[in-house]
Amino acid sequence: MMPRPGLEGKLRFGFVVLGVLMVVEVTEYLVGTTIKGGAWPYLAILAVIGAWPILQYFMHITHLWHPEK
Amino acid sequence: MAAVTVTHKEDRLALHRLGLWLFILSESFLFAALLTTRFYLQGVQRPPEVNQPLGLAISLILVLSSLTAYRGEMAAIYGDYRRFRRNILFTLGLGSLFLIGVGFEWSEAFRSFPPSTGFGTIFFTLTGFHAFHVLTGLLALLVVLLPGQKGRLASGNSWGVEAVVKYWHFVDVAWVFIFPTLYLVS
Numbered sequence A: 001m002m003p004r005p006g007l008e009g010k011l012r013f014g015f016v017v018l019g020v021l022m023v024v025e026v027t028e029y030l031v032g033t034t035i036k037g038g039a040w041p042y043l044a045i046l047a048v049i050g051a052w053p054i055l056q057y058f059m060h061i062t063h064l065w066h067p068e069k
Numbered sequence B: 001m002a003a004v005t006v007t008h009k010e011d012r013l014a015l016h017r018l019g020l021w022l023f024i025l026s027e028s029f030l031f032a033a034l035l036t037t038r039f040y041l042q043g044v045q046r047p048p049e050v051n052q053p054l055g056l057a058i059s060l061i062l063v064l065s066s067l068t069a070y071r072g073e074m075a076a077i078y079g080d081y082r083r084f085r086r087n088i089l090f091t092l093g094l095g096s097l098f099l100i101g102v103g104f105e106w107s108e109a110f111r112s113f114p115p116s117t118g119f120g121t122i123f124f125t126l127t128g129f130h131a132f133h134v135l136t137g138l139l140a141l142l143v144v145l146l147p148g149q150k151g152r153l154a155s156g157n158s159w160g161v162e163a164v165v166k167y168w169h170f171v172d173v174a175w176v177f178i179f180p181t182l183y184l185v186s
Helices: A007-034 A040-058 B009-042 B052-077 B081-112 B118-144 B149-154 B159-184
Strands: none
Touching (some): A007 A040, A007 B052, B009 B159, B052 B159, B081 B118, B081 B159
16 A cells, blocks of 8 residues: 655654654753752743643644544 | 434544543543642652653653654554554654663662652652553554554554554653653752
């Protein structure tokens, strides 16, 4: 079975999401290891920022209310 | 009483997805409860022996496995079986590497903050609960690699792959919150 066109673009887009996630994870680490005391609000915000691309682009949560054709 | 039969393929898929998301929602409540327990028991205190670089390393491994899982799912949807198989195998490898990392962390943690301590209780419970989810995710990924999958994908039925990969991503999302909660907050 031959792959349908459009796959390559979706696969490349995955790397963009991965890049964002890696930056968020490393930033979290740097914030957590450099800010002593009171880092938790920043970490909470970064965790939400890290979770969102996974939910949106990898898990396609919006397909729940906007089913794709 | 009239029986309701869902006949359209799109409607069935929508129902499957809704069911899976409800399952994921119920799982996320469990993780949320454990995450809040950490703050209830320990506040923002954390023993200095927690291996933060290892925590970052296994986080990056899990994030990378989400990419390979996504690529596998896309390949399945687009009918590229070889690429699907290769990416799911990569995901299996990365997930196993993550579990090895957690095992190594546990061996250190048993010496530094055993389960009998306050932080140890929540650390082992949370990482153990999550590692169990990773393990079940790995088993589910193995199932989608079974020989019959090729025929299903060829006929345009990739729901099984989508469901397993969504579950795998959920395990990653859970870790995105667990990592700062256990390794970084202080």
